[in-house]
Amino acid sequence: MNTTQCLLLIVLIVMVGVTQAKPFIPSDDQLVLQYLPKQLFQSKNSAKIKLLRSQLKTNPKDWSSASQLALYYIKLSKTYADPRYMGYAQALLKTWWQSPKPPLQALILRAIIRQNAHDFTGAIKDLDQILSVQSGHIQANLIKATIATVQGDYQVAIQHCQKLMRRSSITLALACQSTPASLSGHSETSYQLLHQILSIAKLMPEKEKVWAWTSLAEIAWRLGNYDAADQHFKTAIKTDASDNYLLRIYADFLLQQQRPLEVIELIDTKTKIDSLLLRLALAEKMTHSEQLANHIVYLNERFKVNRRRGSSLHKGDEARFMLHLLNKPHTALQLAKQNWQLQRESADTYILLQAAIMAHDIGTVKKTEHWLAKKGTEDVLIKQILATQESSGNEI
Amino acid sequence: MKSKIILIFLMLISSTAWSHKSSDSFINLTVTNENIVGRWDIALRDLEYALALDTNNDGAITWFELRTQQKDIEDYVFTSLYIDNGSTECVRKLGQLQVDHHSDGNYVVLNFNLDCFAPVSEIGIKYQLLFDLDPTHRGLVEIIKGESSEFVVFSPDNQYKVIDFSKLNHWKTFYQFIVEGVWHILIGYDHILFLFCLLLPSVVRKTSTGWQTSDHFTTTLWQVGKIVTAFTLAHSITLVLAVLQIVSLPIRLIESAIALSVMLVAVNNLYPFFNKQAWLVAFSFGLIHGFGFASVLTDLSLSTGKLGVSLLGFNLGVEIGQLTIVSVFLPVAFLFRHYWFYQRIVLFAGSQASILLSLIWFLQRAFNININIISS
Numbered sequence: 001m002n003t004t005q006c007l008l009l010i011v012l013i014v015m016v017g018v019t020q021a022k023p024f025i026p027s028d029d030q031l032v033l034q035y036l037p038k039q040l041f042q043s044k045n046s047a048k049i050k051l052l053r054s055q056l057k058t059n060p061k062d063w064s065s066a067s068q069l070a071l072y073y074i075k076l077s078k079t080y081a082d083p084r085y086m087g088y089a090q091a092l093l094k095t096w097w098q099s100p101k102p103p104l105q106a107l108i109l110r111a112i113i114r115q116n117a118h119d120f121t122g123a124i125k126d127l128d129q130i131l132s133v134q135s136g137h138i139q140a141n142l143i144k145a146t147i148a149t150v151q152g153d154y155q156v157a158i159q160h161c162q163k164l165m166r167r168s169s170i171t172l173a174l175a176c177q178s179t180p181a182s183l184s185g186h187s188e189t190s191y192q193l194l195h196q197i198l199s200i201a202k203l204m205p206e207k208e209k210v211w212a213w214t215s216l217a218e219i220a221w222r223l224g225n226y227d228a229a230d231q232h233f234k235t236a237i238k239t240d241a242s243d244n245y246l247l248r249i250y251a252d253f254l255l256q257q258q259r260p261l262e263v264i265e266l267i268d269t270k271t272k273i274d275s276l277l278l279r280l281a282l283a284e285k286m287t288h289s290e291q292l293a294n295h296i297v298y299l300n301e302r303f304k305v306n307r308r309r310g311s312s313l314h315k316g317d318e319a320r321f322m323l324h325l326l327n328k329p330h331t332a333l334q335l336a337k338q339n340w341q342l343q344r345e346s347a348d349t350y351i352l353l354q355a356a357i358m359a360h361d362i363g364t365v366k367k368t369e370h371w372l373a374k375k376g377t378e379d380v381l382i383k384q385i386l387a388t389q390e391s392s393g394n395e396i
Numbered sequence: 397m398k399s400k401i402i403l404i405f406l407m408l409i410s411s412t413a414w415s416h417k418s419s420d421s422f423i424n425l426t427v428t429n430e431n432i433v434g435r436w437d438i439a440l441r442d443l444e445y446a447l448a449l450d451t452n453n454d455g456a457i458t459w460f461e462l463r464t465q466q467k468d469i470e471d472y473v474f475t476s477l478y479i480d481n482g483s484t485e486c487v488r489k490l491g492q493l494q495v496d497h498h499s500d501g502n503y504v505v506l507n508f509n510l511d512c513f514a515p516v517s518e519i520g521i522k523y524q525l526l527f528d529l530d531p532t533h534r535g536l537v538e539i540i541k542g543e544s545s546e547f548v549v550f551s552p553d554n555q556y557k558v559i560d561f562s563k564l565n566h567w568k569t570f571y572q573f574i575v576e577g578v579w580h581i582l583i584g585y586d587h588i589l590f591l592f593c594l595l596l597p598s599v600v601r602k603t604s605t606g607w608q609t610s611d612h613f614t615t616t617l618w619q620v621g622k623i624v625t626a627f628t629l630a631h632s633i634t635l636v637l638a639v640l641q642i643v644s645l646p647i648r649l650i651e652s653a654i655a656l657s658v659m660l661v662a663v664n665n666l667y668p669f670f671n672k673q674a675w676l677v678a679f680s681f682g683l684i685h686g687f688g689f690a691s692v693l694t695d696l697s698l699s700t701g702k703l704g705v706s707l708l709g710f711n712l713g714v715e716i717g718q719l720t721i722v723s724v725f726l727p728v729a730f731l732f733r734h735y736w737f738y739q740r741i742v743l744f745a746g747s748q749a750s751i752l753l754s755l756i757w758f759l760q761r762a763f764n765i766n767i768n769i770i771s772s
Contacts, residue, residue, distance in 0.1 A: 022496065023435075023494035023495060023496040023505040023507075024494060024495060024496070025492065025493075025494050025495070026459040026495060028459065029458065029459055029460035029463075030458055030459070030460065031458060031459045032456045032457070032458055033440055033457050033458065033459055033462060033495055033502040034440040034441060034444070034456070034457040034501055034502050035455060035456050036441070036444060036450060036455045036456065036457070038455065040455070041450065041453055041454070041455035046453060083418045083419075083532060084418060084419040084441070084442070084445075084530060084532065084533075086532065087418070087419060087529075087530030087531055087532035087533060088445065088529060088530055090530070090531050090532065091528060091529050091530055091531055094531075117532070272500075298499055301499050302499050302500070305420060305499075305536070306418075308536055308547070308549065309418065309420055309534045309536060309549055310549060311418060313418075327647075329647075330691070330692060360651070360760065360761065
């Protein structure tokens with residue numbers, strides 16, 4: 001973006017800030033003001049939810065109704081990537097969390113809610129409590145492995161994945177292990193193993209398949225096998241085109257591959273989801289789309305509100321927004337550093353390095369490089385970022 | 397059964413891509429004398445969960461459904477908002493129900509007027525909306541009185557807040573930015589180095605007849621004062637111009653030029669070629685350094701929106717930092733000006749080292765060459 005455009009944009013952001021408040025009284029009674037998530041009002045679900053809610057009203061200590069409803073809201077929250085439903089679940093389970101000996105299922109649900117709120121310490125506490133009673137607990141091990149992977153504790157993650165071998169399917173255990181193993185020096189082996197499993201395991205359930213194909217694609221991407229990665233991403237999308245994590249990562253891949261038009265096509269109508277809208281805006285910057293200015297204003301507003309409420313959930317994305325769309329390397333670096341304290345997935349590392357390079361913070365670059373080397377992470381993209389250190393053209 | 401549970405969990409634990417905004421409601425309170433004009437925006441999706449607004453169960457909330465339940469909505473939400481003038485609860489008069497579009501969907505807008513009986517110098521707010529249904533919900537309340545404004549976030553752990561307008565002012569922002577300014581000059585190696593290079597010859601300079609030391613501290617102080625004032629004046633000018641977006645230069649150009657300025661001043665210490673007064677040099681290069689400060693300040697301040705206050709505070713902070721450095725450096729330098737150590741090591745070798753360092757900075761910044769050495 002050149003200086004004039006940047007100036008225009010800032011003027012636009014200020015103007016929107018001023019003119020935003022324009023409430024109105026609709027003139028048409030039938031005007032739809034808000035559509036609700038489909039899953040909420042489909043007759044089969046809505047009747048069940050109503051029933052459960054009314055049961056809870058008469059008997060607030062009804063564990064069966066509370067846990068069913070909470071699980072339902074947690075799923076809804078993931079499907080629509082909407083954190084408010086996590087809040088609903090949290091409120092429903094409050095009674096049991098306050099008891100000195102909560103049921104294991106209540107602890108699992110709390111661990112999931114805490115993990116999703118990025119309260120990893122709290123989640124781990126719950127999981128450890130479960131594992132102290134049942135060391136082979138499948139869900140607890142799986143979540144712990146996931147958190148450990150996100151935080152870069154790959155050896156811990158692998159240990160917990162291996163505990164799954166005995167209690168659940170081998171495919172699940174291996175799929176669980178592939179990401180942490182690939183990030184700690186065993187990319188090629190993990191790739192081969194997971195690929196073979198996927199080609200044999202025809203009966204694998206759909207959700208597991210999407211997860212495994214996405215993991216495989218990510219490993220291939222880090223290895224620099226772009227054609228293979230692209231194919232695997234496409235297979236995953238064919239299996240479930242609504243998986244938000246998958247869409248986000250595939251969009252990142254396409255952006256890195258300089259294929260912005262496909263990003264625009266992929267995200268299309270899913271602009272309600274901020275993380276996807278950010279990817280769309282990044283693609284629009286590459287194609288010089290007229291939509292870009294609007295989307296930047298919109299994203300800016302959303303990040304501002306999140307900042308005000310003290311949310312730490314979006315810092316990685318916000319850092320990318322600051323660096324690539326607002327051209328503020330110092331702010332981006334601050335955010336990326338805070339984000340990296342919490343989570344260290346590939347995308348978190350990319351933005352940290354890019355922001356550090358742009359802000360001339362070579363100390364952070366070196367520290368991160370050292371950490372990656374210690375973990376044995378092989379990643380073509382990181383090599384590229386470090387090698388070019390260019391001011392443009394690397395907009396992941 | 398086991399595999400079914402796992403399926404669900406796979407979906408639940410995959411990395412979070414939060415996307416939607418969390419649940420927030422926004423309250424705007426404008427205080428004028430005895431009255432408060434209020435506006436409360438609440439997401440329709442939140443009210444749906446609490447009140448089931450979608451009466452015909454078709455998955456869409458229409459204006460009809462909303463306006464026919466106005467009374468229920470008002471009764472429900474106003475039981476969880478309490479506002480007083482410090483002692484007596486303000487009396488509420490409800491206005492027109494409206495709708496506004498927010499970035500994450502439509503919100504109902506409740507307009508209200510509060511009569512607080514006496515001039516409002518203090519306001520107490522208790523906020524509890526939705527906390528029982530969704531502990532992640534937050535109430536974002538902005539209170540405006542004249543020139544001052546306060547922003548409060550209500551959560552289940554923070555449900556009550558008293559705002560005393562007599563204490564409310566810009567001092568907090570101002571103070572924060574003074575700290576930022578001091579901090580920035582102290583960690584900005586390039587600015588410090590520039591200042592040092594400029595000041596090194598103030599107590600002793602190399603001339604064609606050898607080393608010439610200054611005799612009186614007051615003369616030196618006067619000279620240094622001129623240099624620092626010129627530098628300050630110059631970078632204040634460009635800082636303001638840049639922050640107000642009147643002049644805007646690419647950051648890479650500025651940072652490279654700053655490195656270059658250090659280099660030139662250091663070279664001048666060894667081979668004097670600036671014929672003009674030192675303060676003039678300080679002034680011209682100060683203009684460039686101002687742009688450097690600005691890039692940091694705009695990064696910091698856009699979120700607070702108090703540009704004037706932050707600008708003043710930041711600049712003052714930079715000066716405080718600068719004066720601290722000078723007041724530590726100058727007496728020491730004056731004391732040791734006759735010594736071989738100061739002349740040869742500090743001034744001569746110091747300038748040489750500065751040239752090398754600034755050259756490295758320049759290469760890094762201008763050509764993106766990565767040289768593994770201290771970087772600012």
